[in-house]
Amino acid sequence: MDPASILQIWWVWLSAALALALIELIAPASIFLGFALGALAMAGIVAFGAITNTSALLALFAGLSLGAWIVLKLVFKSQSSGARIVKRDINEG
Template identity: 45%
Template sequence: MPLWTEWWVWMSGALILATLEVLLPGYIFLGFALGAGVMGLLILFGISAKGLALTLVIFSVLSLISYLVMRKVFGLRSGQVKVWETDVND
């Protein structure tokens, strides 16, 4: 049985990516961590894809959806403008 069909591999990847997000914040690794976590849950409940390519496509779509949801929840609110008080060169 290939390793990418095991739920614990995806959950371990999600944990590693979430740890990277804590060490290097910026909501970059968190989207991938959520995608890997959901993929692990899908495999745990018996929903799996045939082949590595389709599995990676599903993981990519799940990561994109989680990133877009996080951007909607944590992003700038409408009408909110980021104001820079200092110059980088000061």
């Protein structure tokens, strides 16, 4: 089986989505989740056999991953990772 035909199997994309989600849990960088969502979407697309061209599959995966990452950034942009600045001491009257 050549490497190009592996990308046309739906469970390969599902396995990639699971692996990328696990990497996101181990090293939370907020980038692997977008790739995981892109791979999950690709599993559905490949399962229905919509696209069989390997180059088109990879281009669609890149586009879906970028779109998922942008949506995640917009949804979670209100969360601040910065430190809280304390202006008043809790022990002061």
